[in-house]
Amino acid sequence: MTRILTRLLGRLPIGWLQLTHSRGRLIAALAGVAFANVLVFVQLAILGSMSIATGRPYDFFESGLMISAADADSMTDGSNVARQWLFQALAHPQVTAGAPLFVGNVTLQHAGTTMSLTTFGVDPTQPAFLSPALRPGAELLTLPESGIIDRLTRGLDPQDAAAIGPSWPATLEVRGRTLTVYGSFEGGGGFGVDGFLVVSDQTFLKIVQNRQTGAPDHILLALAPGADADQVAQDLRGMISDRTLRIRSYAQARAEDIAYQQTRRPTGIIFGFGVIIGVLVGLVIVYQVLSTDVADHIHEYATFKAIGYRQRFLLGIVLEEALILAILGAGPGYLIARALIAGMRKATNLPLELGTSTAVAVVVGTAMACALSGALATRRLALADPADLF
Amino acid sequence: MGADEPAIAVAGLNHWFGRGEASKQALFDVNLVVARGSLTVLMGPSGSGKTTLLTLMGCLRDVQQGSVRLLGHELAAAPERQLVAMRRRLGFIFQAHNLHESLTARQNVLMGLHVKPRRLRAAGDGAAAHVLGLLGLADRMDYLPANLSGGQKQRVAIARALVGDPEVVFADEPTAALDRDSGLNVVELLKHLGRTRGMTTVMVTHDSRIIGLADRVVTLEDGRIDAAAVHG
Numbered sequence: 283m284t285r286i287l288t289r290l291l292g293r294l295p296i297g298w299l300q301l302t303h304s305r306g307r308l309i310a311a312l313a314g315v316a317f318a319n320v321l322v323f324v325q326l327a328i329l330g331s332m333s334i335a336t337g338r339p340y341d342f343f344e345s346g347l348m349i350s351a352a353d354a355d356s357m358t359d360g361s362n363v364a365r366q367w368l369f370q371a372l373a374h375p376q377v378t379a380g381a382p383l384f385v386g387n388v389t390l391q392h393a394g395t396t397m398s399l400t401t402f403g404v405d406p407t408q409p410a411f412l413s414p415a416l417r418p419g420a421e422l423l424t425l426p427e428s429g430i431i432d433r434l435t436r437g438l439d440p441q442d443a444a445a446i447g448p449s450w451p452a453t454l455e456v457r458g459r460t461l462t463v464y465g466s467f468e469g470g471g472g473f474g475v476d477g478f479l480v481v482s483d484q485t486f487l488k489i490v491q492n493r494q495t496g497a498p499d500h501i502l503l504a505l506a507p508g509a510d511a512d513q514v515a516q517d518l519r520g521m522i523s524d525r526t527l528r529i530r531s532y533a534q535a536r537a538e539d540i541a542y543q544q545t546r547r548p549t550g551i552i553f554g555f556g557v558i559i560g561v562l563v564g565l566v567i568v569y570q571v572l573s574t575d576v577a578d579h580i581h582e583y584a585t586f587k588a589i590g591y592r593q594r595f596l597l598g599i600v601l602e603e604a605l606i607l608a609i610l611g612a613g614p615g616y617l618i619a620r621a622l623i624a625g626m627r628k629a630t631n632l633p634l635e636l637g638t639s640t641a642v643a644v645v646v647g648t649a650m651a652c653a654l655s656g657a658l659a660t661r662r663l664a665l666a667d668p669a670d671l672f
Numbered sequence: 673m674g675a676d677e678p679a680i681a682v683a684g685l686n687h688w689f690g691r692g693e694a695s696k697q698a699l700f701d702v703n704l705v706v707a708r709g710s711l712t713v714l715m716g717p718s719g720s721g722k723t724t725l726l727t728l729m730g731c732l733r734d735v736q737q738g739s740v741r742l743l744g745h746e747l748a749a750a751p752e753r754q755l756v757a758m759r760r761r762l763g764f765i766f767q768a769h770n771l772h773e774s775l776t777a778r779q780n781v782l783m784g785l786h787v788k789p790r791r792l793r794a795a796g797d798g799a800a801a802h803v804l805g806l807l808g809l810a811d812r813m814d815y816l817p818a819n820l821s822g823g824q825k826q827r828v829a830i831a832r833a834l835v836g837d838p839e840v841v842f843a844d845e846p847t848a849a850l851d852r853d854s855g856l857n858v859v860e861l862l863k864h865l866g867r868t869r870g871m872t873t874v875m876v877t878h879d880s881r882i883i884g885l886a887d888r889v890v891t892l893e894d895g896r897i898d899a900a901a902v903h904g
Contacts, residue, residue, distance in 0.1 A: 293786060294775070294779055294782065296775070299774040303773060303816075581768070582770060582771075585764075586783070588759065589762075589764060590757075669727045671764075671768070
């Protein structure tokens with residue numbers, strides 16, 4: 283390793299030699315950096331899973347534009363919209379079709395288990411608004427009080443859920459009614475719900491209280507091929523009588539929903555702070571290690587200054603140590619975080635993942651944070667006065 | 673630097689520590705010329721200003737008043753960059769060896785070489801091994817300082833100072849940790865380098881064995897050179 287670093291740096295790797303000289307201190311420092319890495323990795327995985335869980339319901343549908351109420355910050359929040367805006371929107375030449383979308387959280391029982399499911403009421407006669415995975419089940423939704431359930435729902439036996447089909451339906455109890463599910467699709471739990479359920483708009487109105495046909499939660503609009511979604515949205519804002527409506531492209535609605543969850547919802551803010559705290563912990567640990575190291579070697583640094591080395595050479599040694607700590611600490615941190623995330627995923631059914639790009643970004647970020655700590659620690663080098671050596 | 677120009681010429685040098693009323697003058701109108709290739713010993717009681725003079729001549733402190741010409745360059749008001757460049761032409765031997773604990777003897781010596789011009793750096797490991805060999809450490813080159821005796825550490829520090837072919841060596845009690853023979857060998861080596869390469873040595877010491885080998889002995893008393901006690 284010393285030879286490799288000597289070739290890379292073009293000089294003796296003093297930082298490396300200094301770190302490895304005190305094995306105990308090196309191990310403690312690496313444990314600290316790894317710990318900070320674990321914090322950041324886990325918090326990022328949770329934050330990422332929130333984005334995935336938030337964006338997931340958008341995958342169940344296909345739409346060019348979405349009309350929502352002014353206070354609809356997410357797919358499941360906000361007031362209803364009047365269905366009449368759907369008919370006004372259809373007057374735009376680039377809008378080819380429209381469908382109401384009802385959304386509500388419903389508590390159901392199955393085999394003695396209570397589940398909270400985000401339930402979507404859709405028009406089964408317009409399967410084009412459903413994702414390719416859901417489209418084959420649209421016909422089943424025309425049956426009275428029927429539905430298609432998320433087979434990854436928490437509380438469902440995964441094998442039983444996978445077996446659900448027209449010839450092997452399952453029943454759910456909701457508000458004294460029996461709902462029959464004839465199919466399943468792959469969804470996954472979220473932070474507030476156990477899974478998802480798709481029913482027809484008519485069934486939705488039966489199982490969700492105080493909802494009316496003329497007041498869906500959102501309106502989905504299909505656009506002509508090649509239509510500019512932003513331009514059509516702008517046109518509709520001028521055409522539709524209610525000027526307070528949020529008329530956005532479907533992709534924009536999804537992005538704004540994720541941003542809302544991450545930056546304005548307490549959970550998102552807390553996990554975001556978790557990432558910052560992880561970075562700060564890492565900064566403090568590395569700063570502490572490096573500044574102690576500089577203090578311990580202050581006479582050696584002063585000697586280097588006396589024999590003609592410049593300050594930037596000394597800075598290079600400290601930064602070399604910082605980068606070595608960052609790189610060596612990242613490996614164990616990554617492995618421990620992966621194990622923790624796998625355990626959390628199994629326990630919660632949340633889409634917790636630690637992607638390669640995230641891992642690389644964290645390692646690069648750690649290196650930058652360590653370099654910053656190193657730069658702060660080098661302030662102590664000013665105390666290295668070669669005149670004091672005599 | 674002209675051939676006749678001395679290695680060091682100090683004129684009217686005054687130096688103070690501290691500021692305002694609390695300041696204390698350490699050197700008073702010091703005048704000294706050190707010939708090229710010579711071995712000059714600075715003597716005097718503790719607090720007489722020997723070390724202060726050594727650090728001023730060695731570019732380790734800023735000259736406050738007076739003149740210090742080192743190898744033909746005036747150090748008074750010289751910018752830090754020039755002082756660093758000058759220090760690269762010098763060698764320092766400290767009483768406390770100040771070796772880097774995580775570097776082997778050879779690596780410590782190489783640190784004295786890597787700061788030198790490219791033509792000297794090229795000698796690399798070979799030069800380090802040669803100097804360590806001259807100082808009787810051929811079998812200790814890959815030892816860490818923790819595994820060396822006090823005398824061996826001091827000899828590594830001497831090797832670090834000499835490896836880069838310095839033009840002037842400043843030494844503070846370089847033989848204090850050495851036994852009689854080793855101490856004499858080191859001084860003989862310094863004198864030999866003075867004769868053969870024109871290396872100048874200025875040394876602070878109380879070692880009477882060395883005083884007899886010096887070309888010149890300068891005694892300081894209360895920050896002043898004792899003219900009556902300058903020999904050589």
